[in-house]
Structure formats: C-alpha cells, structure tokens
Amino acid sequence: MSTMQERAAQAGLNTRVVDLEGDARLGVDPFAVWDELADDGPLLYSTAGRGFFVATDYDTIKDVLQDPAKWSSLPTSLTYTTHEVINSFIPIAMDPPEHGRYRSPLIPLFGPRAVKRFDPHIRQVANDLIDKILAKGTCDYVIDFASQLPAQFFLAWLGLGEEDAHHMHELANRATFGFEDQSARTSVEDDIGSVVRRLLEERRDAPRDDLASELLALRIDGEPIDMESLVSIGSLAFVAGQDTTAGNLAYTMLHLSTHAEDRRRIVDDPGIIPLALEELTRLYNSGGPVGRIATQDMELHGTAIEPGDRIFLARVTADRSVYDDGVKLDRQPNRHTAFGLGPHRCLGVHIARLEMQIALEVWHQRLPNYRVPPGFVPEHRYGSFMQQLKSLPLEFDLEFHDKEAAS
Amino acid sequence: MKVSIDPAVCQGHNVCTFSAPSVFEADENGYGHVVDPDVAPEFQELARVAVLNCPEGAITIVED
Ligand code: HEM
Numbered sequence: 172m173s174t175m176q177e178r179a180a181q182a183g184l185n186t187r188v189v190d191l192e193g194d195a196r197l198g199v200d201p202f203a204v205w206d207e208l209a210d211d212g213p214l215l216y217s218t219a220g221r222g223f224f225v226a227t228d229y230d231t232i233k234d235v236l237q238d239p240a241k242w243s244s245l246p247t248s249l250t251y252t253t254h255e256v257i258n259s260f261i262p263i264a265m266d267p268p269e270h271g272r273y274r275s276p277l278i279p280l281f282g283p284r285a286v287k288r289f290d291p292h293i294r295q296v297a298n299d300l301i302d303k304i305l306a307k308g309t310c311d312y313v314i315d316f317a318s319q320l321p322a323q324f325f326l327a328w329l330g331l332g333e334e335d336a337h338h339m340h341e342l343a344n345r346a347t348f349g350f351e352d353q354s355a356r357t358s359v360e361d362d363i364g365s366v367v368r369r370l371l372e373e374r375r376d377a378p379r380d381d382l383a384s385e386l387l388a389l390r391i392d393g394e395p396i397d398m399e400s401l402v403s404i405g406s407l408a409f410v411a412g413q414d415t416t417a418g419n420l421a422y423t424m425l426h427l428s429t430h431a432e433d434r435r436r437i438v439d440d441p442g443i444i445p446l447a448l449e450e451l452t453r454l455y456n457s458g459g460p461v462g463r464i465a466t467q468d469m470e471l472h473g474t475a476i477e478p479g480d481r482i483f484l485a486r487v488t489a490d491r492s493v494y495d496d497g498v499k500l501d502r503q504p505n506r507h508t509a510f511g512l513g514p515h516r517c518l519g520v521h522i523a524r525l526e527m528q529i530a531l532e533v534w535h536q537r538l539p540n541y542r543v544p545p546g547f548v549p550e551h552r553y554g555s556f557m558q559q560l561k562s563l564p565l566e567f568d569l570e571f572h573d574k575e576a577a578s
Numbered sequence: 579m580k581v582s583i584d585p586a587v588c589q590g591h592n593v594c595t596f597s598a599p600s601v602f603e604a605d606e607n608g609y610g611h612v613v614d615p616d617v618a619p620e621f622q623e624l625a626r627v628a629v630l631n632c633p634e635g636a637i638t639i640v641e642d
C-alpha cells in the first residue's frame with residue numbers, strides 16, 4: 172500500500188491544489204480555473220481536501236462513469252471535500268444492481284413524453300415571472316427569473332403549495348452548498364426530508380395528480396417502496412433539479428447578455444434554441460458532484476489505482492476543451508458530459524432541457540433587447556462542486572417589449 | 579450503411595433522435611432505437627453526426 176500521492180508521483184502525474192471549497196479565484200472567474208486543469212493532461216492529483224485524482228478529459232470521464240463495478244458511488248460521490256460527507260439520496264448513492272432496481276421504475280416519470288405535458292404550465296410560470304419583472308421595471312435575472320422558474324415548477328409538480336416555495340427553495344440552495352461536514356449535511360437532508368415526508372403521508376391517504384402520488388404508486392418487484400426510500404427519492408428530485416437548472420439558465424443568459432450577436436441570433440431564429448442550449452450548457456455547466464471511489468486494484472493512465480482511491484471528474488474542464496473553435500450556437504455534433512454519463516446519467520435531463528428551452532423562448536419573444544449595465548462585473552458563489560452567478564442585472568428596452576409577442 | 583444501438587450502453591439521452599430523427603426514434607423513456615438498420619443514402623450524414631453526438635458512444639455504424 173502506498174498513498175495516492177506517492178503513486179501519482181511515480182506515474183509522473185502533475186500535482187495541484189484543486190480546492191473547490193476555498194479557492195477564491197472561483198468567485199471571480201471560475202471557468203479560467205476549470206480551464207487551467209486541462210494543461211496537466213487527462214489525469215492529475217490534487218492535494219486539497221483528503222487528496223484525490225482529477226480526470227479532465229472526455230474519454231477518461233466516460234470510462235470511469237460507465238464502469239460502476241470499478242468506480243463506485245459509495246460510500247460517497249463527494250470526493251473533493253475536506254471532511255468525508257455522505258450524501259444518502261436514492262438512487263444517486265447506490266451502485267448497480269441495487270441502483271437499477273430503484274432507478275428503473277423512476278425512468279418513465281421523468282421520460283421525454285411524460286414531461287412534455289408540463290409545457291403549458293412551465294410557459295405560464297415563465298410568462299408570469301416576466302409580467303412581474305415588467306411591472307417592477309428592473310430585473311435581476313438570477314433572483315427574478317432563473318431561480319424562480321425551476322423552483323415554482325418543481326414544487327407544483329411534486330405537489331407542494333406555493334406557500335412552501337420560498338422556504339423550499341432556500342433548502343434546495345443549502346443542499347447544493349451545504350457540504351461542510353456530515354452534521355451540516357445531515358441537518359439539510361433531514362429538513363428537506365421532513366417536508367417531503369409530510370407531503371407523502373398526506374398523499375398516501377388522498378392521492379392527487381402529482382409526483383408525490385406517482386412515487387407512492389411505484390412498485391419494485393411488485394412491492395411498494397418503503398417510506399424511508401420514498402422520502403429519499405423525493406428529496407433528491409427536489410435537490411437535484413433546482414440550483415442545477417437555475418444555475419445553467421443564469422450562465423446562459425450571462426453569455427447572451429454580454430454577446431450581442433449571439434443574442435440577436437436567438438431572437439431572429441428561435442428554432443436554434445435547443446442547439447444553442449447544448450452549446451452553452453457544454454461551456455458553462457459545472458453542476459453535479461461527480462466523483463467516484465475505486466473498488467479494486469487497476470491502472471489509469473499509467474497510474475496504479477488502489478481500492479478506496481478518490482477521483483473527481485472535472486466534467487466542465489473536459490467539455491470546454493472538446494472543441495477549440497470558441498462558441499458556436501449551432502454546433503453539431505456537440506458531445507458533452509454536463510448531464511453525466513453511465514447508469515447515473517441525470518434522470519431529470521428531459522425536464523431540465525424543456526424548462527430551459529421554454530425559458531429562453533418566452534424571454535426572447537417578450538424581452539428581445541436586453542443587456543447588462545455598463546461596468547457590470549459578474550461574481551460567483553463558490554465553495555461547492557458548482558458555481559452560481561450571484562446576480563445578473565439586466566437592462567431592457569421597454570418601448571420594444573411585447574411588440575413582437577403582440578403582433 | 580448499417581447502424582445499431584447497444585442497449586447496454588445507451589442511457590436514454592435522446593440526443594440521437596434529435597440529431598437524426600429519420601434514423602432513430604426514442605421510446606417513451608428516451609432510449610434510442612433504430613428505425614431501419616439500413617440507412618438510406620440521404621440520411622447517412624445525419625447518422626454520422628448522431629454517432630459523434632451520442633455522449634455514451636452507444637451507436638455503431640458499419641459503412642458499406
Ligand atoms: C441543467 C440542469 C441539470 C444538470 C446539469 C444535472 C446534472 C446531473 C448530473 C451530472 C448527474 C449525475 C450524478 C452522478 O453521476 O453522480 C445528475 C443526476 C441526477 N439528476 Fe440531474 N441535472 C440537472 C437537472 C435535473 C433535474 C431538473 C432533475 C429532476 C427534476 C434532476 C434529477 C437528477 C437525479 C434524480 C439524478 C440521479 C440519477 C441517478 O443516480 O441514477 N436533475 N444530474
């Protein structure tokens with residue numbers, strides 16, 4: 172047995188401090204920090220936290236994520252943290268074959284056809300948010316739109332009333348950033364779990380047309396799922412779908428509000444939105460705490476790996492370096508790992524794509540002329556596996572708004 | 579040209595149907611299926627794009 176660091180040195184890997192919890196540069200220009208990691212080749216070693224390997228290219232990330240027998244999600248996929256933090260949500264904290272038993276019945280609830288029926292509701296939420304922004308006359312896209320849309324939509328889908336929306340959104344935010352130590356983690360998971368549990372208990376006696384009732388009706392091998400597991404599944408869906416989607420929308424709009432030509436293109440040709448979203452997601456998405464733990468002795472890029480070794484998959488680094496010709500909104504093909512790969516691939520990908528597509532469509536129809544105020548400097552919240560834009564003030568031309576929508 | 583999807587590798591990203599709707603169709607869960615394994619000449623370029631687009635590398639093409 173030798174340490175990860177010794178074996179990394181033997182293999183000639185570069186060593187760095189990839190400190191997602193503390194590197195203040197992540198608050199200023201996170202993507203420069205992620206891009207820098209590509210300079211060290213496909214694998215490097217980070218001395219931050221408890222020490223971990225970092226994979227930075229598509230092929231290595233794909234090999235690891237597609238091979239859960241060698242690279243486990245247990246005991247935790249949070250490999251970069253100083254303290255070991257265990258995220259116990261189902262099905263993210265499971266390995267095959269158990270993972271598949273829980274994931275399979277969930278798939279139809281999140282499939283492309285199932286989520287298409289939410290189109291009108293999401294469109295309504297988007298329009299209502301824009302009405303409010305117009306009434307107010309000013310807009311912080313992060314606060315007034317990006318964080319609202321996924322939260323309002325998801326809470327309604329799950330079955331929670333609007334009165335819970337604000338509180339629940341705060342909890343979701345704590346859940347993507349609250350990984351300081353196990354007691355902080357457990358307290359967030361317990362708070363979310365108790366709201367989800369209350370809802371599930373209400374629906375058990377009186378089902379409605381919502382996700383909570385659908386979860387209660389699920390069967391695994393013909394048996395209903397026990398309450399603890401259902402609370403865990405409901406909590407994960409709750410946590411995984413909000414800050415991720417909100418963050419992605421915010422970065423997409425940061426790009427468009429600072430690149431007038433790309434904004435113009437979307438206004439002139441809204442049909443391009445699905446492709447543009449893939450491109451901007453590839454470039455600006457660092458969501459998803461994707462790490463894995465080795466289960467056996469093996470080799471990776473000439474480095475000896477031992478059971479228990481930690482690896483962090485720097486997906487955004489890999490995705491940004493797949494192509495080297497800048498931003499192309501109509502890029503095809505456009506392969507990326509933003510939604511993960513392998514058996515844990517994001518279950519919510521179809522709903523996330525639909526929400527983001529509608530968000531861009533409705534916004535550009537109604538408020539096509541917008542920009543950041545002169546001198547605006549973006550600031551990012553950091554300290555977790557993902558960054559969040561703190562604020563995105565947008566100026567828009569009132570005299571133009573809604574003309575196109577009305578005509 | 580012959581095209582196939584390895585169901586053990588496909589994770590239902592639904593990207594292939596978007597890239598080449600005439601070659602692939604998605605089932606209700608988003609998993610890709612080949613409409614006709616013999617790809618008509620006019621759709622072959624789209625099929626090649628789909629191969630490069632599939633994040634899991636699940637699609638295989640055998641050129642004639
Ligand atoms: C832009 C938005 C989103 C991004 C970038 C994203 C990203 C990811 C990533 C990278 C994973 C893989 C984690 C791993 O391999 O360990 C994942 C898993 C997951 N995501 Fe998402 N996600 C997004 C939106 C959503 C939404 C809207 C939902 C639900 C409504 C959702 C639910 C899930 C669930 C349940 C899993 C766990 C799947 C499993 O373990 O089998 N996500 N997501």
Ligand code: SF4
Pocket residue numbers: 583587588589590591592593594595608609610631632633634635636637
């Ligand atoms: S793009 Fe690839 S993984 Fe996705 S559905 Fe098609 S074949 Fe399957």
